[in-house]
Amino acid sequence: MLIKTPHKNSLSENDITPENIYHDRRDLLKKMGFIGAGALLSSASANAGALDFFNTKRARNFVTTPLTYNKVPTDASVAQLTPEKKVISHNNFYEFGAQKQQPAELAQGFKVNPWQLSIGGEVDNPMLLDHDDLYKSFDLEERIYRLRCVEAWSMVVPWIGFPLAKLLKKAQPNSKAKYVAFETLYDPKQMPGQASRRLGGGIDYPYVEGLRLDEAMNPLTLMSVGLYGKTLPPQNGAPIRLVVPWKYGFKSIKSIVSIKLVEKMPPTTWNILAPNEYGFYANVNPAVDHPRWSQASERRITSGGLFARNRIETLPFNGYGEQVADLYKNIDLRKNY
């Protein structure tokens, strides 16, 4: 007899309600004009402010919810994890500010429910996933992956999500589909970096990324909806983001609203901005330097302050060569960086 343990998904109606109330309250505060002043105060001094009466700690922070998932062991499982505090406070997510600490500060009011993720283009079965579908459509698994930023620092992160391949198989790419194009939400009202060139680091939004179809179908390629056992905080790309562990971090696009199967290689944000520095492939490669810094080694961010000895050699494909090197046997990775 087959006994299937019901996959008790975390996001029941009860779990979501408090967040809605929280957002409504924030909207109300905004209408009353309190948020601006409160934000000013809270950024000036760390905590205490005259408006703390309105800004209780719970209201200030985006609410993440515990997820139910299976643990899938990976080769990074033995590595020392980057502390959660650092994973959620050191982010490149220019939509919420180009400085590392800014997304954690400026994204807390971000609304992820309702959400709509469309899967379309060259597929036989176009799909629309709403907020709850993101957590319910596929079994969730935890995968511990190394994350290598193009800026030569790295982390080890316990992601929760499902393989992109599962989603694509459901959408049924047709014979024309050769590439997958991803797009981040465009909402300057919610994303201050999209409203201000200064905050947003001079990038043209929406942020777009892409993969070759075979890269997207690789079992390592993950659609992540959580980390450290809970739903994603907005600074890490809530409600859903891509994780491609053998490529530089900027490929792992955040807060995705559109996935499109396409015939031709799609444009990608950093490549548009500086084609000589960032290629379409962006595979982690210690042999090909960024024009302005070496990629031969990296600093692994774990716990420990200034004196942490954390510089380590960078591995080809970020250590995932066994699983992915075959994808590139016919191309010159020096030219296709």
Place this chain on the structure above:
Amino acid sequence: MFHQRFSSKNKTLLLKVVIHLGAFIPLIYMYYLAIGDQLGGDPVEAIIHFTGIGAFNLLLITLLITPLTKRFKLKMLMNTRRLLGLYAFTYAMLHILNFLFFEVQFNLSLFVEEIFDRAYITVGMLAALCLLALAVTSFSRVKRTMGKSWQTLHNLIYLIVLLVAIHFYWSVKSEIIEPLIYIVITVFLLSLRHHKFKRWFRRAR
């Protein structure tokens, strides 16, 4: 009242105390936080940026002293210029040492490679070397011995600030607005010396 109670010597002293407090305490505080892992996700990046931008700020303040002194006839301001310059130098040296100690972590070959391979680091290092020359010749005794050539050497400050502006602009990934603001301030401070530059130009012809 103020004038009577504070001699100009005391006022200079007061100014210097303010400069020491304003430049030294943040440095101690930031290192304290960074060593204890209290400075965001990556204390190394944070401390490198803090000392780098701090050096640039101090350099610009130093360059503001002479025009301010002339404009408002505040002679005692002039007595703070060397101290400010030396703090700019201190921050710049710490910026480089942070890179060596905490970023490349004593990988000397990587350190040297990065200096020569990366144009923005080359430019920054060149500025630091010039700044070193100014710092070691900043003592009154050396100044006296050097005579007229002291001023000639210390005119390097205009080149230094330009190199630093380029170094900053070149180092960022895409967020160029802040470096552009710094370039505008740099050009403004240099434009205040246009008479001096015109004179050099005429002499050169």
